[in-house]
Amino acid sequence: MRGRAFVCGVLAFGISLAVHADWASAAESYAIAMHGAPALPADFSHMPYANPDAPKGGRLVEGILGTFDSLNPMIVRGLAVQQIRGFVVESLMARGNDEAFTLYGLLAKSVETDDSRSYVTFHLDPKARFSDGQPVLAEDVLFSWALLRDRGRPNHRQFYSKVTKAEAPDPLTVRFDFGGAGDRELPLILGLMPVLPKHAVDVATFEETSMSPPIGSGPYRVSAVKPGASVTLTRNPDYWGRDLPVNRGLWNFDEIRLDFYREANSAFEAFKRGLYDFRVETEPLRWHEGYDFPAARDGRVIRDTIRPGIPQPSEFLVFNTRRPVFSDVRVREALTLLFDFEWINRNYFFGLYTRSASFFAGSELSAYGRAADDRERELLKPFGSHIPSDILDGTYRLPVSDGSGRDRATLRAALNLLSQAGYELDGTMLRQRSTKAPLTFEILVTTRDQERIALAYSRDLKRAGIEASVRAVDAVQFDQRRLGFDFDMIQNRWDQSLSPGNEQYFYWGSEAADNQGTRNYMGAKDPAIDALIAAMLEAREHPAFVSAVRALDRTLMSGCYAIPLFNAGEQWIARWNRIERPAATALNGYLPETWWQRPDQPK
Structure with a gap:
């Protein structure tokens, strides 16, 4: 004192x-x-x-x-x-x-x-x-x-x-x-x-x-x-x-x-x-x-x-891209394909959830399923190579499985991407061609619901020769490891408002990636993300603001930093x-x- x-x-x-x-x-x-x-007027009561x-x-x-x-x-x-x-x-x-x-x-x-x-x-x-x-x-x-x-x-x-x-x-x-x-x-x-x-x-x-x-x-x-x-x-x-x-x-x-x-x-x-x-x-x-x-x-x-009228809270499985195993975007995309939402939603959640790839799901700020307007395209022009054409034109959709837990089409597509990233099946184990190292990682969980999702996902990964272990810890240890970026993969939710702003730097700005205690859990370091957050903050009118947020959303989706699990409306x-x-x-x-x-x- x-x-x-x-x-x-x-x-x-x-x-x-x-x-x-x-x-x-x-x-x-x-x-x-x-x-x-x-x-509200000045004399509101x-x-x-x-x-x-x-x-x-x-x-x-x-x-x-x-x-x-x-x-x-x-x-x-x-x-x-x-x-x-x-x-x-x-x-x-x-x-x-x-x-x-x-x-x-x-x-x-x-x-x-x-x-x-x-x-x-x-x-x-x-x-x-x-x-x-x-x-x-x-x-x-x-x-x-x-x-x-x-x-x-x-x-x-x-x-x-x-x-x-x-x-x-x-x-x-x-x-x-x-x-x-x-x-x-x-x-x-x-x-x-x-x-x-x-x-x-x-x-x-x-x-x-x-x-x-x-x-x-x-x-x-x-x-x-x-x-x-x-x-x-x-x-x-x-x-x-x-x-x-x-x-x-x-x-x-x-x-x-x-x-x-x-x-x-x-x-x-x-x-x-x-x-x-x-x-x-x-x-x-x-x-x-x-x-x-x-x-x-x-x-x-x-x-x-x-x-509520705000963007729907969305749960993700987050890749810690600081880990070498997740440094290749093709690996992250393949692992996204292997998540069977349809099976999990029917068997665990009574069909109560929907799914969107957007980080602003269910709002006008979401780019998912929307074609980029002229303002967005202008903002994204310096970073055109970052954005796949289907995300730019709004035709990209998350994979939809047959809900059997054994969908062959998504498995083939995932293995093709993994092959491009330098992996091949060696018997029942997926290994890096050059080093013969297996593709393995740990999913850190803290609740029963997270554990059930992680175990179901690890089962799907095993079909592709990927070994994902699930470690359950108490809430205190989970928070400590999450804040210190001491994990391979975690489940997380970023709550968004209808007016995202400076906190977006805290969520996925390049500077935040190296600062423990921020919420850039995936370790994103992308000049495009930084530039688009800046454009969002500079916008004076609502239409320009919406375009900047959607351009940011497209960039985040393109990076495959996290696997969309479900949206709670x-x-x-x-x-x-x-x-x-x-x-x-x-x-x-x-x-x-x-x-x-x-x-x-x-x-």
């Missing part, structure tokens, strides 16, 4: 707290949209997906698979409690969850920028307070920006380093200049920056894991911690922002407890016993058959099926009926912060 006199350290970050009278003025606004105008009359009180218990050893989700080290962001630590602005990417005032009551978005200025709400009563000031914002730029997670370091100058003309105003970066998303990225109290953060120990309750400006405070087992958040009765339009109808529970479970089956059994209040179901077999227990039959447990939520939710659902899907406890239930 440090006092507010810690000034010289902040100045060491290169921050100036000087007034610039020659700044060009721009109109202040209550909100900012990535493209177009905000959907509440978010359309919130119930402004929701009763306050009660407790929400959430079950989480895994564990934690840190309360700081803003650093690489450790397994942190992610809910600290939002519930305890706020940002300058808040997302409108009914829009692709629009931010409304929170700690900052207003925002201003120019047409080229070469800078952004935030005007802080003078009522904003941290939970210890200290005001939120410009020096806290500048301190947070510099701290996260230098010591935060890789995405923070990457995004915030694009700021060329940061200044505070007065205690409640902050301006960030971008020096012609050409990134129109940067004002919004800064708007979502977590704001930490300068007086309560020790820079020297910030990157170390800690169980000390952080001080934030959000609606909740950490009131109890059982390391690795649970975290209790208690609503701050003096929360400064409780009457803001963005918060009306949100943060309704007096207490939120996060209970952690090491194993998926025990977590489900705990839910059946009522030990926690809701779960997001991700296993179709369980959703289809597992809810036949008394509380679900008599209505005490409610099952909600929600169709719905969110499956089970909740005990003591918990209620608004009738309206946000574009982004379920939002527990809008829920409340039934008034007739004990507090």
